[in-house]
Amino acid sequence: MDTATTARTALIGLDWGTTSLRAWLFDAQGAVLDTRASPLGIMRLPRPADLGGCDDAFQKLCADWLDAREVPVIAAGMVGSVQGWKEAPYVALPADPGPLARALVPVRSARGSVVHIMPGLIEQGALPNVMRGEETQVLGALVAHASLRRAPRVLLGLPGTHAKWVFVVEGRVERFLTFMTGEVFAALCEHTILGRTMQTGAQPQDEAFLRGVDTARRHGQAGLLATIFSTRTLGLTGQLAPAQQADYLSGLLIGHELMGLAAVLAGEDFKPSDWTPGLIGDAALCRRYRLALAHAQGLDAPVLEHSTEQGLFHIAREAGLLRAQPAGP
Amino acid sequence: MDTATTARTALIGLDWGTTSLRAWLFDAQGAVLDTRASPLGIMRLPRPADLGGCDDAFQKLCADWLDAREVPVIAAGMVGSVQGWKEAPYVALPADPGPLARALVPVRSARGSVVHIMPGLIEQGALPNVMRGEETQVLGALVAHASLRRAPRVLLGLPGTHAKWVFVVEGRVERFLTFMTGEVFAALCEHTILGRTMQTGAQPQDEAFLRGVDTARRHGQAGLLATIFSTRTLGLTGQLAPAQQADYLSGLLIGHELMGLAAVLAGEDFKPSDWTPGLIGDAALCRRYRLALAHAQGLDAPVLEHSTEQGLFHIAREAGLLRAQPAGP
Numbered sequence: 001m002d003t004a005t006t007a008r009t010a011l012i013g014l015d016w017g018t019t020s021l022r023a024w025l026f027d028a029q030g031a032v033l034d035t036r037a038s039p040l041g042i043m044r045l046p047r048p049a050d051l052g053g054c055d056d057a058f059q060k061l062c063a064d065w066l067d068a069r070e071v072p073v074i075a076a077g078m079v080g081s082v083q084g085w086k087e088a089p090y091v092a093l094p095a096d097p098g099p100l101a102r103a104l105v106p107v108r109s110a111r112g113s114v115v116h117i118m119p120g121l122i123e124q125g126a127l128p129n130v131m132r133g134e135e136t137q138v139l140g141a142l143v144a145h146a147s148l149r150r151a152p153r154v155l156l157g158l159p160g161t162h163a164k165w166v167f168v169v170e171g172r173v174e175r176f177l178t179f180m181t182g183e184v185f186a187a188l189c190e191h192t193i194l195g196r197t198m199q200t201g202a203q204p205q206d207e208a209f210l211r212g213v214d215t216a217r218r219h220g221q222a223g224l225l226a227t228i229f230s231t232r233t234l235g236l237t238g239q240l241a242p243a244q245q246a247d248y249l250s251g252l253l254i255g256h257e258l259m260g261l262a263a264v265l266a267g268e269d270f271k272p273s274d275w276t277p278g279l280i281g282d283a284a285l286c287r288r289y290r291l292a293l294a295h296a297q298g299l300d301a302p303v304l305e306h307s308t309e310q311g312l313f314h315i316a317r318e319a320g321l322l323r324a325q326p327a328g329p
Numbered sequence: 330m331d332t333a334t335t336a337r338t339a340l341i342g343l344d345w346g347t348t349s350l351r352a353w354l355f356d357a358q359g360a361v362l363d364t365r366a367s368p369l370g371i372m373r374l375p376r377p378a379d380l381g382g383c384d385d386a387f388q389k390l391c392a393d394w395l396d397a398r399e400v401p402v403i404a405a406g407m408v409g410s411v412q413g414w415k416e417a418p419y420v421a422l423p424a425d426p427g428p429l430a431r432a433l434v435p436v437r438s439a440r441g442s443v444v445h446i447m448p449g450l451i452e453q454g455a456l457p458n459v460m461r462g463e464e465t466q467v468l469g470a471l472v473a474h475a476s477l478r479r480a481p482r483v484l485l486g487l488p489g490t491h492a493k494w495v496f497v498v499e500g501r502v503e504r505f506l507t508f509m510t511g512e513v514f515a516a517l518c519e520h521t522i523l524g525r526t527m528q529t530g531a532q533p534q535d536e537a538f539l540r541g542v543d544t545a546r547r548h549g550q551a552g553l554l555a556t557i558f559s560t561r562t563l564g565l566t567g568q569l570a571p572a573q574q575a576d577y578l579s580g581l582l583i584g585h586e587l588m589g590l591a592a593v594l595a596g597e598d599f600k601p602s603d604w605t606p607g608l609i610g611d612a613a614l615c616r617r618y619r620l621a622l623a624h625a626q627g628l629d630a631p632v633l634e635h636s637t638e639q640g641l642f643h644i645a646r647e648a649g650l651l652r653a654q655p656a657g658p
Contacts, residue, residue, distance in 0.1 A: 193512065
């Protein structure tokens with residue numbers, strides 16, 4: 001980095017999950033000056049988090065940025081869990097950015113830098129729900145997209161290992177659901193009879209995927225434990241080729257997820273189309289969800305990019321972390 | 330075996346599944362003279378089935394019975410699959426014992442004995458369903474229990490890796506459903522985050538199990554992908570102890586299975602209580618299902634013991650295998 005760029009640095013943002021660590025270097029207006037990634041997620045640290053593992057990984061990824069110029073640091077994700085660097089207790093719903101910014105938990109690194117850890121969100125109730133990291137992405141999406149800020153009801157999907165659907169009403173996170181779709185898909189493919197006849201194709205098999213979505217819509221009342229067996233029996237009866245089976249199963253699970261979401265909304269006298277939808281996450285996975293939402297519910301859900309870094313920057317500004325910095329050269 | 334007993338032997342029955350092989354030695358009236366078990370299921374043979382693996386295992390388990398007196402042999406289960414000893418093609422529904430007995434597929438063993446393999450059942454349609462072995466248990470239960478034979482509509486549950494629910498109308502198998510409950514439970518416990526905080530208790534935790542059944546009933550509309558996450562969040566919030574989590578998850582899955590079954594019946598204008606219920610299978614697992622059925626649907630489902638051997642004997646008699654034998658000493 002040249003001296004002029006170094007002089008502009010104002011904030012480091014970390015998205016620190018279970019399996020990966022991403023870092024952004026921002027200027028005072030939120031422009032990204034540099035970005036880095038590391039595989040040192042909280043569950044992949046060479047040393048446990050409570051024995052300096054987080055400190056080591058942070059130092060390795062960000063030391064030269066901080067050596068050039070000491071700036072505040074904000075971090076979101078599993079880094080704030082009991083297994084992380086320091087626990088940042090969950091904030092209860094409903095939540096908006098203000099209380100979250102006030103609930104940041106500081107931890108001092110070995111080199112003396114203070115890392116401000118975002119709390120996760122919890123929805124109490126008969127079936128509690130928790131998130132860590134997604135709250136930052138949701139806030140980032142709302143900040144970055146004027147159309148979402150103006151919409152009275154926003155429904156954001158965050159596909160992944162534990163997919164989240166977040167209900168935002170007038171800018172505030174009101175509730176959310178977790179679907180273990182990604183993790184269940186992996187367990188079914190790798191550790192049940194369904195995976196035995198699958199062949200992985202080079203191309204996504206959209207037709208097989210949408211057939212799975214349709215099976216969930218048309219026969220989903222028997223439940224997922226019943227419908228998934230059709231991955232095997234359609235194969236046994238020559239109606240589904242080995243290279244189609246994984247995509248079919250993926251469509252089935254995502255179809256069940258969307259049916260479950262629609263049923264919850266219907267229980268509150270809403271339809272999915274009463275909400276302004278959006279998707280946040282991995283591009284290939286968001287593409288699948290977008291296909292399924294269009295096919296099953298006629299919804300066009302745009303993919304909201306850069307939500308994570310926008311969220312980190314926005315919360316840091318709300319928390320006053322940027323004011324602690326000199327204004328620049 | 331003494332000479333008098335040997336003179337009475339009339340049939341060997343084999344229940345040969347994926348992970349185990351059980352054998353019964355019958356007299357001409359169906360009384361069991363001896364019984365044996367082996368871990369040499371079709372997927373656990375030291376040599377592949379098509380290279381003599383089945384022959385070896387059969388010889389090892391039954392040679393001395395046949396040396397004492399050559400009797401006919403009937404076998405049911407995965408032994409008749411493509412991966413088994415010889416394929417016994419599926420018989421299409423609706424099915425009653427007559428056509429099944431006529432569809433037995435003979436295979437000659439290395440020692441010269443003929444083994445008659447039961448076909449499985451297939452239900453064609455948008456979501457095909459298959460079974461191998463359970464058809465024999467269902468027929469055995471109907472033969473052995475006069476109350477079931479007289480009932481116009483019988484609903485038989487066969488819990489396990491791939492649980493079956495079989496709809497029998499006037500003695501004929503009309504349709505069935507498969508729920509991958511056992512295999513999904515194992516995959517979730519062993520290969521997802523839900524298993525990480527579980528501790529296995531010595532005693533079944535019926536209260537936690539029924540709490541899972543209730544969660545499926547009350548919150549099941551969101552679907553299984555959503556409700557299972559509560560195993561983790563109830564743990565995180567101190568509402569479910571580590572020793573209760575596996576039983577809670579088991580109750581959740583079985584609860585979803587029973588909800589799915591009830592929804593399918595409702596789609597055909599039936600209630601579960603319109604049917605005479607029964608359970609066939611492992612005693613501890615049947616106990617759980619019986620608890621769940623009583624709790625969720627007010628049904629008392631008796632456990633129907635000895636169904637497998639009764640089914641094997643009955644089909645052999647229908648097929649005329651016993652007539653080929655001298656009547657005794």
